[in-house]
Amino acid sequence: MVATAPQTAVRKRRRRPARESDTPTVGRSRGGTVLANTVGVLFAIVMFFPVYWVINTAFKPAPEILQFEPTFFPHTFTLDNFKSAFNAPFFQQDLLNGVLVTSGAVLGALLVGFLAALAIARFRFYGRKAIILVVLSVQMVPFVAILIPLFLMLQKADLTNSLLGITLVYIVLILPYTVWTLRGFIQAIPRELDEAALIDGASRFQVFWKIILPLTGPGLVATSVYGFIQAWNEFIIINTLNDQAHQNLMAWLLQNQTSRGTFWGPLMAGSILTALPVVIFFLIVQRNIATGLTAGAVKG
């Protein structure tokens, strides 16, 4: 999994006929290259160090974590922190909640979002522009800002401390993004394909089922993974609306900041367990992010 990122990078490079010589040689010198490489390596180390420190801490026994002179690799290697996190109150419950809520939100957003994306991408109708405006603008609204009324509203409907309530909120959280991305994917399918099929006597539904849906497959995967990451990482709303029995793992992590100090070991181990699915998914789709993000803007 982890190798996906570099591989794509390597592949991209290898496609070129020659390696270095063809890159523009602006102010290039041997000394400059050595300097650049050194800075590059240093940069990679500095960037990665915090991640390393999480891993390092997670595998240390408690007394080795809490000492004035930190050790740079675990002198005693232990899995205790992972056991502690996994068996801690609400961890397993919150893990399950997270999976349920996240998948519910992704499926819901995909279903609703795909329909809307289809309409925006394939039809011109009165109010289309307004809808795009709404979709674009709502993802700019700071969610913390509407936390207060959201809480009051859901509490009136008895949807606080419930998985259903938070799933609905998360659908809305990832919906604008889903609509916007899927719209791009659908638009990328040549309209001529639709038209040819229609001329051949296919119904609109068949066009959708036989042409658009299969061709947007990769897009659906990428979109759902982004949605997953977004819903999985959310903790402010769920921490405010729900009690521990109805939270996710992100909110669970906060429980390690206690009035008897922070439980760093279980917190770091729990962080790894919590972040792992995100990292894996992220590395799978990172290529889509980089290419999808830039393909248009630069050429345009």
Added chain:
Amino acid sequence: MNQRSPLTPYLISFRRNSVKRRIAVAATLAATLIGAAACGSNSDSSDTPNAAASVNGAGKTIKVWLMVDAQSGWPEVVKQANDRFTQATGAQVQVDYQQWTDHLAKLDTTLAGSDVPDVVELGNTEMPKYVFNGAFAPLDKGQFENSAEWLTGLSAPCELDGKTYCVPYYAGARVLIYRTDLFDKAGLKAPKTYDDLVAAAKTLKEKNGSDKQFSAFYMPGKYWYAAMAWVHGNGGTIAKKDGDKWVGTLSEPGAQQGLTKWAEIAKTYSSGDPTKDENDQDAVYAQGKSGMIYGNGWELGAVQEQPKDPNDPASAKVKTKVNGKVATAPLPGIPSFLGGSDVAVTAKSKNADLAAKWAQIFTDAKSQEGLIAKGVLPNATSLLDKAAAVKGNEATAQAAKETWFVPMAPKWSDVESANVLQNMLVSIATGKATVPDAAKAADAKINEILNAS
């Protein structure tokens, strides 16, 4: 959920019914009479939950919110109370443990809804705000054991307009924890006066000062329970009521003197982070680089050994560097803050009678004995001597006799959650403001918050 035979609790309660019913009838009568008198002023006040009511709780489950301390410190006490409760009523108990850091926000959101916990534990300083805002149901004080001897610091926050809205659960007092080995080496004894204390800190600093991480007296900058103890020890207070207005009094001479003395400890004798709170002071102290700390009775154990798995208090203990080298003593001249907790029945509880019954069992003498054995202080003065007899508890029980408490203003907890005192202390400890300036600014904020409409 309930795996027991639905008949079992019914049979149990059936067997006891004859006696219980008679008591229940009497109690209901009494409650109606008292209730009728008390309710006159408040038209929509529902019935006072009756702990003595004979309720067949079979198939019911009450939801209880306790703070983590019970989970990590005395799970047995909770269990025996639950067992006795289930035996008496047939109802089950579901206990949810809350973290101090965010439990109030959680409580607010939950109490606003309709699916509420039946019993809630709150810190005694947090209680007035909720009592004042109608979160809890009034209780019949007489139904709770030792209610005549409740510690005032615990029971005063429960009172409003002559009614009782919560029940004292346990108390804690803070004491001096010091390193016996360092004291011996420096030829020092446990301080008898405040001057002794400062002198001891000075000696320790001289002997060990070459280590820049050494604190003669580790004092985190945000530790307001400590700083306010110094204030009260020097004749000061935080705020007082003047007519119908509250006035912050930290600028008055006594309080200033206390703050100045506290700042001497925090700035001169502590090398710790002036912006930290006291949450991890045990971990810092366990490194063996501090001479003294000011802590709760139970922290004596926490600095010496820590559970291998912090999430499982029952896991094996790991000895720290200071194991066997520490002792407690009352801090001379400094009255302890009487911390602690109360339990209350929520106004929206659908099982209020059962909830009151649980609160009754959970705070009765038998439960209190279990708490005393765990090194915390009981809820009643009549039990304090028993507590003093428990080894390691002597200093705390002693300290509990001379205590102070926060101003009994309905909005007091807003002062806490707005960090007014912490911010003042940090600015003093970091040297950003002088004591008079910091105190003046804090007074202004306290006035604003306590008198806000």
Added chain:
Amino acid sequence: MSVVDTPSAPPAPQPPAPAPAGRTGSKRRSATSGGFAPLALTLPALLLLAGLLGYPLIRMIVLSFQSLGLRQLFADLAPDNVGFANYAKIFTNSTFYEVVARTVAFTVVSVLLTLVLGLGVALLMRRVAPSVRIAMIIAMMFVWAVPQLVATQTFRWLVDSDFGVLNYLIDRLPGVDFANHSWFADPIQGWAVITTIVVWAGIPFIAITLNAGLTQVPKELLEAAVVDGASAWQVLRSVTLPILKPLLVIVTTLSVIWNFGLFTQVYVVRNGRPEDEYQVLATWAYSTAFKNNNYGLGSAIAVVTVLLLLGVMAFYMRQMFKIGDVD
């Protein structure tokens, strides 16, 4: 907004589809043939957005003119209308101006730093050996993927005054005493830490995006510039940057919107109780509402926050409409 994690970057706009004149007719035909279908298709999405975003937004505005506290909340009482009292309280409070200034200052500094460093890294990536580039990409991918909360907890641990590795490392330097150094006693240092968290987490998005953008810069153009005797700086300024401009505008706007709504980093690093000198708009609104139970005042702060952001948001939208194919 901090709730919206970095990976959720909305896809950048695609170029305006070059519409050949001949096809306009067919486009219009398929467009009109939809009938009620498009509305029916968008209805579920619109309903959800209206219910869980639109309504709360309106409610937030209403609430900002009301006084709502615990008493009303617990007893299910209606909030009292107080007119502009909440706004008056905000605008007459010097704290408000401090918080706004702090939020703006943080946004400017953090966005500039992220952009400059991100661009620097993107340029660097084109100069280093492939193996180094791979190392850089791996490191950045991990950083990008780390959830915001986890990243913040990590930094809290790194800079812990007693047990943190940062103090330990700095303390090793000869003549420096950083033992038990508090990073949050001095707000400038504290904000340096918070900014570092944000910039550290923000660099990968910018660097990788811009690096991908740089691959699109025609190398003939660069070579021509070099042949003409342009310095590296001139090439960057006159060739590379203009080509990257549309991309830069979008990532800048997004970064501004995200960083202006800074919440998680402050909230977690300051243990859920930020001191006065660490309050920004989002944390201030949250503390006012959920810690001090003044929901009306909190809503008013939130409304002001959104209003302040509106300009940036409008600009972003205009850009999306301008370069996107949002015809």
